[in-house]
Amino acid sequence: MRDHEVRAAAHVTGGGWTNLLRMGDREYVIEDPLPAQPIFEFVQQEGSVTDEEMxxxxxxxxxxxxxxxxxxxxxxxxxxxxxxxxxxxxGDTVDIRGLSLA
Structure with a gap:
């Protein structure tokens, strides 16, 4: 990572995308996230969970x-x-395709 001048890094686990806020006071604009596995769609549908909460x-x-x-x-x-x-x-938020998480 040093060879590429990485400024910050975060695991997006145990707290979801809001963990990016730990990297510093900025807005993290996610325009092309990796595709979600089918299990996430199942959890969202069966649990009636909003996109924001997911x-x-x-x-x-x-x-x-x-x-x-x-x-x-x-x-x-x-x-x-x-x-x-x-x-x-x-800024000071995480924006995933128009979904704002603070």
Missing amino acids: HRTFNMGTGFVVALPEEQAERLVAETDGQVIGHVAD
Whole structure:
């Protein structure tokens, strides 16, 4: 991670996507998250759970996130099995495709 100037990292487990807020006072804009496994759809339907609560509680298929300079992102993706899922902006929330979590 040092070779790619990673600025922050967070596990998206045990608290869901709001764990990104531990990386610093920024807005984390997630535009292209990894696909959620079918179990999450089952839990949401059977438990009548809202989209917001699903993302606040579960990782929805993404386990680990790093924040790094944009120019380093593609290089890191090429060396791993990861993908660019979004970007960092000024703010203090996590925004997943228009769903705001604070």
